[in-house]
Amino acid sequence: MNKIKLISLLAAAAVMTGSVAMAETYSATGNGYHGEMTVNVTIEDGKITDVELGDNHETNVVIDRAFPVIRERILEANTADVDSVTAATFSSYAIKTAVADAMQQAGLEAPKVAMQNAEKTATERAAESCDIVIVGGGPAGLAAAVSAKQTNADKNVILVEKLDILSGNGKFDMNFFDMINTEAQKAAGNDEWVGEAGLAKFLEEKSSNGESAERIQVWANEEYNLDAWLRAMGVELNYNYGGTNHMAEDNQYSGEVIQAGTDQSAAHFNNMESGITDASVAAAMLLIAAGELQSQTEIERHVVELKNTASYPFNNSTKTVSLAITRDNTDYTVDVDIQAHTGNVGEIQIYDKQLNGFKVKYDGSAESATLILRIKGGK
Numbered sequence: 592m593n594k595i596k597l598i599s600l601l602a603a604a605a606v607m608t609g610s611v612a613m614a615e616t617y618s619a620t621g622n623g624y625h626g627e628m629t630v631n632v633t634i635e636d637g638k639i640t641d642v643e644l645g646d647n648h649e650t651n652v653v654i655d656r657a658f659p660v661i662r663e664r665i666l667e668a669n670t671a672d673v674d675s676v677t678a679a680t681f682s683s684y685a686i687k688t689a690v691a692d693a694m695q696q697a698g699l700e701a702p703k704v705a706m707q708n709a710e711k712t713a714t715e716r717a718a719e720s721c722d723i724v725i726v727g728g729g730p731a732g733l734a735a736a737v738s739a740k741q742t743n744a745d746k747n748v749i750l751v752e753k754l755d756i757l758s759g760n761g762k763f764d765m766n767f768f769d770m771i772n773t774e775a776q777k778a779a780g781n782d783e784w785v786g787e788a789g790l791a792k793f794l795e796e797k798s799s800n801g802e803s804a805e806r807i808q809v810w811a812n813e814e815y816n817l818d819a820w821l822r823a824m825g826v827e828l829n830y831n832y833g834g835t836n837h838m839a840e841d842n843q844y845s846g847e848v849i850q851a852g853t854d855q856s857a858a859h860f861n862n863m864e865s866g867i868t869d870a871s872v873a874a875a876m877l878l879i880a881a882g883e884l885q886s887q888t889e890i891e892r893h894v895v896e897l898k899n900t901a902s903y904p905f906n907n908s909t910k911t912v913s914l915a916i917t918r919d920n921t922d923y924t925v926d927v928d929i930q931a932h933t934g935n936v937g938e939i940q941i942y943d944k945q946l947n948g949f950k951v952k953y954d955g956s957a958e959s960a961t962l963i964l965r966i967k968g969g970k
Contacts, residue, residue, distance in 0.1 A: 614640060619692035621685030623649050624913070628685045632693035639669050642690060650915075653679050661686055670694075672702035680706060680917060681947075721747040728752030737824075767828055767837040768892070768963065769793075770814040774822065775831035784835055793835070833930050833961065836894070891916055891966040894930070895951060896959065903956035913948040914966065921946065923969030932960040 614635035620627050629645030642662045647654065657679035664673040671690035675683030687704040695701040723743065725736040728750055736750045750757075770776075771789040783792055790811055797807045818828060818837075828837040891914060899908040921944040929936060937955025939962065946969075953960055 615697065616641075617693035617696045618645070619689040619696065621687070621689040621692075622681075623647060623685035624653075624681035625649055628682070628689065630686055630689035630693070632690050634693065634697045634699070637699060639666060639690070639694070642666065642686075644686075649682050654682055657682050658686070665690055670702050671704050674708045675706065678916070719749060721749040723748045725750045728757045730758065733758060738820075767817075769797075769810070769835050770818055770828075770837050771811055771835055772815040773818040773828065773831065773837060775818075775829050775837055776835075778829075779831045781831055781834070833894075836930070893964040893966070895962045895964055897951070897953060897962065898959045899953075899957060906952065906954055906956075908957075908960070909950055909952040911948055911950050912964065914946075917947045918969030919946070920969050924967050925949065925951075926965040926967070927951075928963040928965075930961040930963050933958045936960045 614633055616631055616633045618629060618631050620629050622628070625648040628647040628649065631641075631643040631645055632639060633641035633643075642665055644654070644658050657676040660676045661673065661679075661683050665671060665687075671687045671694060673687065675687070684704065684706040691701040691704050723739050723746055725732050725739065725748065728736075732750060732752070736748055739746070740748045771784045771793050772786065773784075775781075776784050776789075783789060790808075793811050794804060794807050797810070798804065802810075821828065826839070828839055830838040830841045832838070832841070893912055895910060895912060897908040897910055899906050901907045923944070925941045927939045927941070929939070934957030935955040936953045936957045939951065939953050941949055941951050943950040951962065951964065
């Protein structure tokens with residue numbers, strides 16, 4: 592009995608003196624891709640026990656995928672010094688800096704965190720046996736892999752992706768361009784792009800860009816087939832805007848929906864049930880499949896609406912375009928197509944190029960202009 596009383600007294604004394612650690616939640620902020628992010632970090636007895644995402648302005652399709660991954664890494668390592676999530680570098684860095692701040696608030700030694708991950712050497716992996724290898728898990732690679740399995744049901748298909756994200760630029764691209772004869776156009780009564788009239792208009796428009804009639808014909812037919820193919824998998828591009836442009840819905844990322852549609856077909860794959868999510872494994876498989884790692888140049892698309900409220904010759908149409916994929920250098924190119932305009936656009940100017948964005952404007956007297964920008968290179 593005396594022993595029990597002694598232990599109870601010691602426990603009470605420990606609580607009174609504060610020697611028993613209590614869980615505390617600390618709020619901290621970091622600067623993400625689209626501004627300030629709030630992160631709430633719970634620390635108990637020197638251990639990070641929970642990380643919660645607070646107010647932020649990050650792109651949903653990016654942060655919804657990235658946060659659970661980096662949260663798990665932080666909890667497992669008990670530190671903010673962990674690898675960033677590929678294709679969510681800025682968001683990851685903001686979370687890591689916030690967690691480091693919270694650690695400092697708790698009286699712990701805060702690590703120095705880096706935006707970029709340290710390079711890792713790919714580990715060797717036993718050879719994989721397969722019938723078809725698709726190298727690259729971007730939109731084209733995913734489409735090729737799905738199609739390969741659909742037309743070769745008895746074949747073993749492997750998709751190889753060097754990053755820890757499938758869909759690549761498809762995660763960010765909201766638009767499908769240059770599609771005619773689609774179900775959305777028919778439903779919207781957009782008759783100028785339907786049937787023979789639509790094909791004739793498409794041929795005329797694209798011929799002015801120097802394309803051959805044969806190539807344009809194939810282009811038009813395959814875009815129509817793409818719409819039907821996606822719908823067969825439950826991916827419906829129901830929002831038609833700007834003539835030949837399409838989205839899943841007027842406020843929904845196409846990439847997010849297509850990824851979901853691809854997942855619906857995942858059960859039909861031998862080696863694509865969950866994709867390849869380990870960068871080192873993917874790199875090793877690339878060495879097996881191709882003999883060497885191949886760097887891929889990302890092509891990024893934006894639809895930008897510029898407005899000018901100044902009187903000619905003055906112009907205030909300048910707009911800053913943020914790149915979804917940070918470049919390694921500023922040698923990237925920006926191809927511009929004018930989708931729509933009111934008035935004389937003049938020349939389109941791309942300037943003040945940075946690794947994560949650039950500025951664009953036109954110098955004419957037009958009140959507005961809608962541009963399609965295609966960014967390539969810089970990697």
